[in-house]
Amino acid sequence: MITFETISYFRERLQVLSEYKRGVYAGADTEIRNSFKGVPIEQVRQNRDMILMRDDAIAIKLRLPDHRQRLSKKDGYRLIYLVSMVEERVAFLDIYPKRGPLQQLDIADEELYRLLAMYVSEGDSNQLEPYEI
Amino acid sequence: MEVATPGGYNVSQLARLNRELDGLYELIYDDFGTITAEDYAVFGGQLELLVKTLKSLYDDCRRSSERRAFRDEVERLGANYSALYELNSDIVNFRIKAPRNVELQAMMSQAAKTINR
Numbered sequence: 052m053i054t055f056e057t058i059s060y061f062r063e064r065l066q067v068l069s070e071y072k073r074g075v076y077a078g079a080d081t082e083i084r085n086s087f088k089g090v091p092i093e094q095v096r097q098n099r100d101m102i103l104m105r106d107d108a109i110a111i112k113l114r115l116p117d118h119r120q121r122l123s124k125k126d127g128y129r130l131i132y133l134v135s136m137v138e139e140r141v142a143f144l145d146i147y148p149k150r151g152p153l154q155q156l157d158i159a160d161e162e163l164y165r166l167l168a169m170y171v172s173e174g175d176s177n178q179l180e181p182y183e184i
Numbered sequence: 185m186e187v188a189t190p191g192g193y194n195v196s197q198l199a200r201l202n203r204e205l206d207g208l209y210e211l212i213y214d215d216f217g218t219i220t221a222e223d224y225a226v227f228g229g230q231l232e233l234l235v236k237t238l239k240s241l242y243d244d245c246r247r248s249s250e251r252r253a254f255r256d257e258v259e260r261l262g263a264n265y266s267a268l269y270e271l272n273s274d275i276v277n278f279r280i281k282a283p284r285n286v287e288l289q290a291m292m293s294q295a296a297k298t299i300n301r
Contacts, residue, residue, distance in 0.1 A: 099217050102278040103288070108296035112274070125209065126263050135299045142299055149266060156266055157273035160281055164288045167295040174298035 053092055053139045055182040058169050061143045062180065068148065075151055078119030079128055083146070086115055086130075087184045092139045103163065107136050110144075110163060117148070126150050131158065131166060142170055143182060198245070198257040205238075205264040212271055221280045231272050238265040 068076035087095065096109060103110035110133050117127035131145040144166040147155040173179050193201075212219075212231075242265050245258040282288055 099214075101217060102274065103282055103292050105292060105296050108292070108299055110292065110295075125267050133295055133299055135296075137300045140299050149270070150263070154266075157270045157277070159273075160277045160285055160288055163278075163282075164285075164291050167288075167291045171291070171294045171298050 053087075053095065053141060053184075055087070055141050055143065055184055056179040057143045057182045058166070058173050059178060059180075060166065060169055061145055064146050068146065068153070071153065075120070076117075076148055076153065078117055079115075079146060079148070081119075082115045082117060082128060083130060083143075083182075084184050086113065087141075092134075095141060096134050096136060105136075109134050109136065110167070112158065117150075120150070122150060129155070129158070131163070133167070133170060142179070144170060193245075195254050195257055198254070198261060202257060202260045202264055205261075205268065209264065209267050209271065212268075212275075216271070216274065216279070219275055219279045224275055224280055228272075228275070231268070235265065235269050235272055238268065 065079060068079045071077075098109075098111050098113060100112045100114060101109050102112050110131070113130040113132065114124040115128040115130055116122060116124045120127075126149050128146055128148050130143065133142040133144060134140070145158070145162075147153070147158075149155070170179075238261065242258065242262050245254075245261060248254070248258070
């Protein structure tokens with residue numbers, strides 16, 4: 052069974068999206084769950100959106116649709132996650148929309164560094180929290 | 185690919201451009217995982233120029249007050265610009281710079297230890 056966990060930054064970002072005015076991004080949480088529900092770990096690991104690879108872990112920028120706004124994967128959300136190649140363990144690091152008032156066009160390598168550093172730090176201090184799919 | 189110039193395009197031309205941009209995006213995205221610095225040296229300059237040109241065209245079209253069908257295609261153009269900008273950025277950041285970024289690789293190594301313990 053796959054274990055999903057989150058860093059505090061991811062949780063804050065998801066909350067901002069969920070509470071944004073007029074419910075523009077209210078579907079983000081649902082899109083995440085729909086993308087992982089019942090999906091085998093091999094599929095979670097083997098994704099063509101891989102942005103950083105090692106033999107024992109992979110960082111992925113997953114393209115998610117936004118059915119609520121009728122947006123395809125290309126135009127929906129971006130979910131940044133780390134997945135283990137050894138354990139059935141996934142860590143959500145960031146989520147952002149590609150369209151609308153909070154849109155983000157891309158993510159730089161420096162930003163990925165910052166997310167990974169937060170993951171290591173919060174892992175060391177037991178601040179990671181589970182995410183129920 | 186047809187080049188649309190500000191002031192000299194109509195709805196059908198913009199629609200055709202958008203279809204071609206959709207195809208170009210899929211073509212590059214399909215190969216994202218295998219693109220090397222050598223590959224990018226061949227097409228990167230043209231891709232960057234295309235992205236800049238699309239931004240300029242999109243900004244120009246957005247100021248236009250044409251009918252609904254035109255505005256829909258302009259919105260698609262904006263999405264295509266955003267998609268190609270992201271793809272180009274991902275190639276530069278993660279296919280070319282990241283493998284040479286010692287600090288990022290070291291942090292990824294630490295993160296791998298954390299997620300595997």
